[in-house]
Amino acid sequence: MQVSASQLATITGLFPNSALKKDLSSQQVAFSQQLNQAQVTVKAGDTLSQIAADHNLTTEQLVKVNQIANPDLIYPGQVINLSPGQAGTPVQANQSPANPTVPSLSSQAEEEARAWIAAHESSGSYTAKNGKYYGKYQLDLAYLKGDLSPANQEKTANNYVHNRYGSWVKAKEHWLSHNWY
Incomplete structure (x- = not known):
């Protein structure tokens, strides 16, 4: 069963001291942390090879998952997906608003x-x-x-x-x- 954020707020509001609230909140935090681990936001000075090494991946894997044309060219604020997708959904390159579709140039x-x-x-x-x-x-x-x-x-x-x-x-x-x- 999936519970939306508004449903969670309603449930936890009805039972402010209940074990259900604590259990749902801890599940929500765990799920949020899991999602955050599936992506990395590039900071100034980051390299794709270092991001790959930090997450026990190869640069080639990140290039393929993120459809990166030039592995030597990543930008601060760009979101790098660490796995092919979440919940069975394929990851699209440049999915994040902070990482718009950048047209490929000829060279x-x-x-x-x-x-x-x-x-x-x-x-x-x-x-x-x-x-x-x-x-x-x-x-x-x-x-x-x-x-x-x-x-x-x-x-x-x-x-x-x-x-x-x-x-x-x-x-x-x-x-x-x-x-x-």
């Missing part, structure tokens, strides 16, 4: 240039603010048109770079010579 050089710019603009944070500039790529708020979602930031940044520079590699070259892109 590793493009991927690396995009990651480099994000790291230098915001340390990879989708919520970084600097005056009228916002997000992972420090885009002008006007370009985002009120939609600050990570998915829109990715889409808008790709459009901006394509229209202005033609590629992320050329945008990075501009950044290196002017300290902005």
